[in-house]
Amino acid sequence: MIICDGMADRSIPELGYKTPLEIAKKPNMDWLAKRGISGIMDTIAPGTTPGSDTAHLALLGYDPYETYTGRGPFEAAGAGIELRPGDIAFRANYATVDKNMVITDRRAGRIHDTQPLADAIQKIKLKGAEFIFKSTAGHRATLVLRGKGISHEVSDSDPHEEGKKPPKIEPRFQSTEGVMPAYPIITGGVRKYVYRRRWAAKTSKILNDFSQKSHEVLKKHPMNIERAKKGLPAGNYILLRGGGVVPHLMPFYQKFELKGACVAAAALVKGVCKLAGMTVVNVPGATGSVDTNLDAKAKAALEQLKTHDFALLHIKGPDEASHDGNLRAKIGIIERADGIINKFIDAVDFIAITADHTTPISFKNHTADPVPVLISGPGVRTDDVKSYSERSAAHGGLGRIHGKDLIPIIADLMGKSHKFGA
């Protein structure tokens, strides 16, 4: 399954109302569309704009409404932290605050190689919970809390803008009627509100303590003193956001009887696959950008398919180009993605191609427009679709499907589905 992140688009006037996919030269995708079955797919639901995390949960067959609690756990898992169900994970930024605790740079001058700072923070003792703190790419890091009676229902300390003080972390109860049920997995249902309040209050206190103590450690850290000498902003405050409780996902193999592997550069996608119990491969040269080494990723996926039934190959470039509004780069990366597909055509039985969501060049962000999907392989009922695009796929034999139904459909084609009933 090849997921070209954000590849789908809308009608673009400068392209004669066509989409980048319709303009790009992609002989392999078109060849597969001719020999396969196409359709359009709402990754989550019609009119619901997918995040990258919820989209990949759905594309792996998990209902995001049941399993998603926040982005933190997936980032943390993608960063290689061994999580346990019940852990609370956050995305973190090294930021710069001045003497009045006002944020002057949310990314601390795009500080990098920050593991020494993380090591210093890891020595802190917190009352009420253990924690794991790890630096990831650039100015980013991840924080995991572990302990009894803690909660992800707390606010962010990242105000998402500079010139403000980081707000105190406070209990923030998620709607029980909206998209995000509280403790969907841990409790499997209703937990008395009084516990939710108590746990959220306790967790807020722990996190505010963490913020305070980590600031004390960071402002005196040699790396920051060194940076000050060079006139660089110090990484002296940890901004937290995207908290979520680690969901207990039924392992992918158990759910679909497919031994799965993941080839991706993006930590988030790796994290989703990791928490789904899949094999996650690190590929040298896979950057998660338009300059990524696609050949190396294709080779890695083929390698995994020697020992696995299923491989997810994630290509981040089209989404990056779309967020930048760079039409030429988007068409370019689609054509390069097409280039590696012929490596799979002779080597594997079933190939599925899709996007996790639409990212229109005109909008520079995700939208809810459905994405095109194709499946080719032995026995597949073909249709009249002759090319792979948003528009042509809408006439395909799959009709309009939901993201979480894709893997069950593929598993069934592979002979791995079981009767419901007898």
Place this chain on the structure above:
Amino acid sequence: MIICDGMADRSIPELGYKTPLEIAKKPNMDWLAKRGISGIMDTIAPGTTPGSDTAHLALLGYDPYETYTGRGPFEAAGAGIELRPGDIAFRANYATVDKNMVITDRRAGRIHDTQPLADAIQKIKLKGAEFIFKSTAGHRATLVLRGKGISHEVSDSDPHEEGKKPPKIEPRFQSTEGVMPAYPIITGGVRKYVYRRRWAAKTSKILNDFSQKSHEVLKKHPMNIERAKKGLPAGNYILLRGGGVVPHLMPFYQKFELKGACVAAAALVKGVCKLAGMTVVNVPGATGSVDTNLDAKAKAALEQLKTHDFALLHIKGPDEASHDGNLRAKIGIIERADGIINKFIDAVDFIAITADHTTPISFKNHTADPVPVLISGPGVRTDDVKSYSERSAAHGGLGRIHGKDLIPIIADLMGKSHKFGA
């Protein structure tokens, strides 16, 4: 969004197995179909015949299975009564009963201008609840009960036929697994059955008391004595039906970040929009019939769009013609509806056209056949559909969607949707 009530139809042998939409000359709808994206839509669900109330709830993005309790609240809101969540509202008819309490005319000789009767009724004192009673069009009226521990789970006093006595109102429990959850909003879940029984019993008693006392008042009322002199049937009994508890709908603006206005003649549609927190406009000359002043309605909708993001323009005529089995009138009103659409083509970005349900001429009532829907506007992925009809829309790029997904899809195209996840 232009909703032509009951516009969709089935194959009609006399039209060469075409539908009224396929026969009607509607250059503007066809023009939009060419430049937009089409599909078919199950307003509620495949094979589920929509009522006008449930259909409009769904078309405004509300799940009717979660929000619908009965027609009464929407009629009452449409009649201009300021409702509060928890109120119990009924549709009412002025009817004629003889000395033995047998109904001789369910509509009291199509009595009209009945507000003096309503004023007399309003002076009654009921034990256990307050009430609001208001005459609406013709022989119709609406009753709203307000108080603690009352319920909409009661039977009708309207036997829907003449020659019978109005039955006593009794508790009537709605299925908890069917289409109508009991107290879906008020309690947000489980309420002990004993309370439901107690409240329904209390409400039945209040309503039987109301029926008795209002009959006493009406039979002595000067207006009825006057009618008797003229040999006209007296409006001497109030038949009640369609009771429902006023749902608390999350305001349309809060749900979709679209400031919405409603231009409709039908009280029911106005009521749904009112309870959704939309601006509801009264248009002189809008009759809710085939003779309605469509130009005035179009003008009113355009006026509202100066200060609103979204306008619902409801055209009742096609449904009326269908209920009458009047093919010529149905084609005529479709063509007249088409005539006003070009006023919108240059004036607004996004236009959606649909029907709330199918009302086949042959069936003279609503059916569950899906309705055609089109959306046109900047960025929309067009398809090969060249005209607007049930048959052509089935090949469109939207595929087959649900009514409650339409507004989320439109909101997303308008850039108003928010990511689920990150």
